[in-house]
Amino acid sequence: MSIEQLAETALAMVAPGKGIIAIDESTTTIGKRFAAVGIENTEDHRRAYRELLLTTPKLPQHISGAILYDETLRQSTRAGVPFARYLADSGILPGIKVDKGTVALAGFPGELVTEGLDGLRPRLEEYYRLGARFAKWRAVINIGDDIPTGTCIEANSHALARYAALCQEQGLVPMVEPEVLMDGDHDIETCYEVTEAVLRSLFAALYEQNVLLEGTILKASMVIAGKDCPEQADVQEVAESTLMCLKSTVPAILPGIVFLSGGQEDEDATAHLDAMNRLGPNPWTLSFSYGRAMQQAALKLWAKDMDANFRKAQDTVFARARDNSRAALGQWQGEG
Numbered sequence: 001m002s003i004e005q006l007a008e009t010a011l012a013m014v015a016p017g018k019g020i021i022a023i024d025e026s027t028t029t030i031g032k033r034f035a036a037v038g039i040e041n042t043e044d045h046r047r048a049y050r051e052l053l054l055t056t057p058k059l060p061q062h063i064s065g066a067i068l069y070d071e072t073l074r075q076s077t078r079a080g081v082p083f084a085r086y087l088a089d090s091g092i093l094p095g096i097k098v099d100k101g102t103v104a105l106a107g108f109p110g111e112l113v114t115e116g117l118d119g120l121r122p123r124l125e126e127y128y129r130l131g132a133r134f135a136k137w138r139a140v141i142n143i144g145d146d147i148p149t150g151t152c153i154e155a156n157s158h159a160l161a162r163y164a165a166l167c168q169e170q171g172l173v174p175m176v177e178p179e180v181l182m183d184g185d186h187d188i189e190t191c192y193e194v195t196e197a198v199l200r201s202l203f204a205a206l207y208e209q210n211v212l213l214e215g216t217i218l219k220a221s222m223v224i225a226g227k228d229c230p231e232q233a234d235v236q237e238v239a240e241s242t243l244m245c246l247k248s249t250v251p252a253i254l255p256g257i258v259f260l261s262g263g264q265e266d267e268d269a270t271a272h273l274d275a276m277n278r279l280g281p282n283p284w285t286l287s288f289s290y291g292r293a294m295q296q297a298a299l300k301l302w303a304k305d306m307d308a309n310f311r312k313a314q315d316t317v318f319a320r321a322r323d324n325s326r327a328a329l330g331q332w333q334g335e336g
Contacts, residue, residue, distance in 0.1 A: 046072075101114065117159060160205065161208065222242045270332060290320075
């Protein structure tokens with residue numbers, strides 16, 4: 001795929017007022033979500049739940065792409081249409097999570113590195129054939145006593161950059177996700193410093209590996225105090241701190257930044273995105289790539305009665321997509 005096509009796909013992913021739905025939970029993670037609402041973790045239940053999300057009526061009005069898990073990319077709707085084809089036909093770009101999850105970073109207690117580079121080239125080749133047009137890789141950065149270390153940041157940035165280069169070689173737009181976790185009692189200033197260091201390291205690594213930034217999307221965490229910090233910043237401060245951090249680290253040639261919700265309450269994630277867009281214009285499109293914040297309400301509803309509540313659950317998915325779409329335009333009014 002040419003540079004132009006990669007850039008075109010990246011721009012389509014961050015089309016104005018559109019975001020990306022993340023339904024790439026591993027079988028284990030979706031199992032935990034199902035267990036919490038009393039659903040048995042079977043392949044059929046996982047397929048049915050993903051179908052509920054992906055076939056939500058009018059979803060393409062507000063959603064430009066969907067990040068899928070390997071199993072989901074190979075599954076089909078009840079009518080036998082492969083999910084990737086169903087999405088492409090409805091105007092939503094199919095994406096795929098390609099990392100293999102995090103493991104302890106040897107020699108650095110409390111820190112993690114993401115695995116999955118071994119054998120990635122043939123996997124990406126296959127995913128492209130199956131219909132995926134972008135991919136995602138998540139790195140996880142913990143904040144704690146004397147962490148993150150420079151070594152941890154560097155190891156994760158290098159892996160993200162190698163993954164991104166391999167994606168572009170196979171015609172897939174890489175979504176790079178260096179998530180700075182909200183776990184802990186750190187304040188917003190500490191989160192700012194860590195996020196800034198992580199993003200500087202990431203873009204230096206992408207540059208070193210000849211990754212084309214115009215064909216890359218950043219999935220970013222917001223600059224926000226740790227969950228256990230006694231002093232929580234208000235919406236405006238989170239928006240201003242996040243924007244300042246991004247403006248000092250992210251090159252303007254990048255087509256767009258999509259935010260992860262990262263454990264925030266659904267409405268908080270929407271309010272923060274809205275506030276950032278009201279502070280614009282910004283050098284890049286700012287949108288959303290929410291997982292739990294898009295799905296949680298629908299899952300609870302569906303769990304109560306899978307058949308009777310199917311459409312009702314889809315209505316809540318559409319409402320979350322619509323609200324976040326408005327926030328991506330800086331036009332959200334706080335309606336539920």
